[in-house]
Amino acid sequence: MTSSEGRLLRSGAIVGAGVVASRLTGLLRTLAVTAVLGTSAFADSYNFANNVPNILYELVAGGVLSAALLPVVVDLVRRDDVDALRAVLTRTLGAIAALTVVAVLAAPLLGALVAGLGGGGAPPPDQREAATLLLRWFLPQIAFYGIMTVVTATLHARGRFGLAAFAPMANNLVTIVAFVGASITTTSDLTTLELRATLDERWVVTVVAAGTTLGVVVNAGLLLLGLRGSGVLRPTRRSTPSLSRLRRAAVGAVGVVAVTQLSVVVTAALAKRYGGLGDYSAYTYANLLFFVVYGVVAVSISTAVAPELSRAAGDDEAFRAEVRRGVRLLLLPVLPAALGLAALAGPVADSLPLRADAAARTAEVLVWFALGLAPYAFVQLVLRACWALEDRRTPVVLVAVQQGALVLPALVLSPLVGIRGLAASFAIGYAIGAVVALRHLVVDRRALGRADLTGIGQLLVAAATMAILVGLLDRFVLAGSFLGAEARVVVGAVVGATIYAAALVARGGGEDLRIIRNLLPGGRGRP
Template structure:
């Protein structure tokens, strides 16, 4: 537990700074271009490379590449150095080809991911922006492979801190865009030069991020030598393992395309209620998982892969249980706070410039619904890593397909039942229900694989965490009622008061109650923080 806490703390610190600068990035984005027509076009173009990378490249990294690198380090005479060089070479070449094809296919991609008619202002601006943004596929991908190699060496700092540089670059770009003057949020007035600044500036951030990771690789003694001897790259083994991951990608991409098509249609019906609020709320929803969950999972997967390779199933169960309890000890109160404080969180971030307070409140309403999904989503991701540690990429495809199918069915139901102004909230609710069902199914299958996951112990731990978090939710709800009742609404200052009282005091109350209830994971976190403060 202590080793996991130390590794996770290093990554969480870097990720926290990354996410804080990400907050600033999204604030500047909303200030500069808003969440209406231009904001929708930018977010549609921006989402496409990230969806491809998150679901394809990063999925392959976690399910195939990381276990294969670990095996090469364990069994190859050179400790896996040549294999890593081949992997980086092949990845760079392949991703450059993918990026070029994506740029040429930008109109088709925008047509697939949105409900906009070709020739409309939203469509044409999104295509142009995509052509400037899609080259980042190559740079992001190479950086991700470099990060995977660093993780297998238990070097977690650079992969978690490099996104900070990316955010800082993009913040400067959007500030420059906002300072140019004129109606910069008006899609009818935007020029090719404006779109080049937005698109190429976004890509420049990824270039800087990849450069940081390559430098970090050199500092740990990795000497990159291009290797094109693909016969020794174990591509056949990778393809056999990765074919199911590609199947998972196809399934999830179909679900994502349905989401963006429905959201883009809702945005056409009610301005400011489309892709942008969905995207911005989703980014905030991912913040706790990114800070807490990704850090723990990144440290967990190589150790689980080694334990599986050595037949130590007890250690697999122990690693999984510790990870679930550690993540949920913080996810549980945060999920309740999101459900209560959504608008108070989004108004200070998004209620400026081209974005009105009403637009920001709607983003907060979507975030409140997403709060329901936080714990099920984190559990789902942890459970997938159990299969990946076995080198099993087939089972996650079926689990993901079932989850995506449930999500798609629920989205279509809500699309038929809800008015356009509430549809994006319905999409978030469909996501939450689908991942809760997916987590249940994945648990049953993973438990059978490792002969039990300690469900009773984990269930009792989660119950105690929710009981400890209930006073936090009550304090946050009281803060919302009092402040909105006294000051008649949520403005910038009022939202900060609600966050300070409901969020700040609420979390302190949770830590105190959980400490008194002797929840071990919270006690470990409190002890670690107290020890560092005392130095």
Template sequence: MSRVLRASAVMAAGTMVSRVTGFVRTAVLAAAIGTLALGDAYNVAYTIPLILFDFLIGGVLSSVVVPMIVRRQRSDPDGGRAYEQRLMTLGVIVLTLVAIAGVLLAGPLISLYSADWNPRKTEVAVKLAQFILPQIAFFGVGAIAGAILNTRDRFAAPMWAPVLNNIVMIAVALTYYLSLGTAGTNIGTVSDANLALLGLGTTAGIVAQCAVLVVSLHRAGFRFVPRLDLREAGLGEMGRTAVWTFAYVGISQLGFLITTKLASGAGERAPGAGNSAYAYAYQFFQLPYGIIAVSVITAMLPRMSRAVADEQFGVVREEFSSGVRLVSALLVPAGLLLMVLGPAVTVLIFSWGNMTIDAAVYIGNVLQVFGLALVPFSLFQLLLRVFYSFGDTRTPVFVAVGNVAVNGLLSLLAYMILPAQYIVMGLGFSFTVTYVLGTAVAWTLASRRVGGLGGRVVAAGLSRMYVAALPAALLALAVLWGSQELTGLNALSAAVMLAAGGGLGMVLYLVIAHRMRIPEVSSVVEMVASRVRR
């Protein structure tokens, strides 16, 4: 527990700064381009390279590459150095070719992820995508560098590097807004030069992020020497394992495609209640997951992979169990507070520039729905790492098929039966139900693999955490109602709600949980107290 906590704390600090600057980035960008036609066009164009990266290499890194690097570091006479160089060489070649192909195919890609858009909106999205898609190469190289750093237990740089990306994008969005003002949201009059500023500025941020990771890897002792003897890179073994990862990511992206098209269609029927609202709410939903769960997941996977290689399955169970308890101790209150304070968060962040209070509140309503999914979604991601540590990329594919089927069916029902302004909230609820069911299935399968995951102990621990978190949620709700009655909902009152409701609510949770002797919360409290005493 203490090892995971210490490693996670280092990563969480960087992730916290990254996410906070990401908040500012999102707020400034939304203030500059809004959530109407231009905002939807940008968000779809921005998402496509992330989808392609995730499909081609993102999932493979966590499920295949990290465990394989760990094994090569243990078995190869040179400690896996040549293997790492071949891997980097392969990544540079493949990702550069994919980036070029993406730019050439920007039009069909935009058409695939949009619905019922007029020609001008499609044209703008295509131009933005052509400027943004080259970032795939830099994003991928940086991710490979980060994976190699993680196998060497160097976790700080991958968590801090996105901060520079966010700073670059904040500067770009501010420049755009100060140059155009309210005209910056008008998709009919925005010029190619303005689109180049947005698109190339977005790519410049990823270039800076990649540079930080490459330099950090060099300082860790890695020396990149291009190696074209790729037959020695274990591509056959990697391919046999990765084929299931590609299938998993492809199936998951099919679900994302359905969601994006439905959200895009909803935005055409109810302007401002479309893909941008969904994307911004999802990004804020990812904040507590990114700070807490990702840090633990990143620290867990190399350790579980080493334990599996040594056939120490008891260590796998211990690592997973401690990770689940540690993650849940902070995500349980975070999820409840998001359900209560979602509109306060988004009004404080989004009610500036070309955004309106109503648009910000709508994003907050979607965020409230996502709050329900925070714990099951995070537990699902932890469970996947159990399979990946065994080199099992096949089982998650079958779980993903069920997830996509459930999510697709529920999302289509929401699109057909809900009023247009509620469709995106319905999509968020479909996401929640999907991960509740998916987590139950994945838990059952993973438990069989390692001989039990302590389900009863975890369930009892979660129950105690929810009991401790309920007073915090009620306090936040009381602050929310009281503030709205006195001043209404605006940026100032939202700040008060978050400080009083969210801040005091979390303190109340920590106090109650500590008194209830929930060990994971006590560990966090003691670690923070020791740092303060220093």
């Protein structure tokens, strides 16, 4: 193992531990939300409205910052140009503050839009009231998302990964407390109440909404502690050439984010229009589970790889080497995790505090999300490689193809099979996107060769074999046993990990096993 791989593993191990802790508390948060709201009409309104700040932020600023900011910040940190870094961060945060003010003022209009996405004609008054009320609480989150993005990029550029990985725990814990408090302060069963009756429980709605936003505020505040005393967040009026560089890098990112968020809006509208009662919540819960697994097995790698790609951007050979390492480190754990999740989607969904019919809907959606997990993670890594090179064209083309391949099947399948068709379109779109991304690395960048492709194929065969065997075990043995859903997940995961490890050993992949072991929580993170 090279020193570069060792450095990536050390960073990845730190991020991995934090992400596991954050995602586990995120899962507890999901359990709290489902236990209190279930798949009621208010749950749909809550989940939909809570996505609006994310959509607006990503559409106007978030995706652009994530793509364009890190390479600029890495360069400024390497040159120790604190004044230029202050100028970049001041202008960036100022723009996000302005966006937040505009969004909050537009809450009634956005509320009508959110309510109207459920179908044609004028939105019912209760839907409009619920959406507007929740958005007044949720839209201020935009400012704090901006702070989190800017501070996280600065910490990562300085090689400090732990705080950003662990901070979301606080967000999740605050939200959990809010939902527990809401359930204590009411004698009503919110999972079965009509929307009007839930809105009449105004104190409960306030606790839920305020607690959700307070969690984001606490998350941002903890991250700010990581830059305390550095001076980089002190406002300045100074200009710097780095601002022009940031604007140029943002041009391509704007196209990527616009296409992506248009797809998000379309799919959300389709989910609400063609799904039955509670289907959008089932879609949301499956999506949350998807990102729990993605965060645990992929974010630690991609987060650690991104600064290394930016540092190597001026050296073609070094950059290709970092790409090869990143792909290898990413796919080793992601492929078995994704296919294993698909195989165990049933017991995973049954582990949630949902009624049997809601759990069944969630499992059907989760299978398709899981099949799209590895392609999604791979595309995200390739996009990071493009941003590191400040390549503005390739990401737009890649994402346009990918989102087109997602939206077109969604438009066809959603009216036919509802929420399942929407989830299937996700897997289809990212699979096609991954093929295009792979072609870019092989043909355009010459970063992957025949040996690399052979290795990827072998990992895919090993992971697919494992998933098939685990799926058969769960369906024909575990499902009919005395084991509960949680135990079935644990047994399936242990058996799957054993099968995958045996497959790696059979192909002479002892080094691969050491890499995976070092990426696990408690792993050494050392070469």
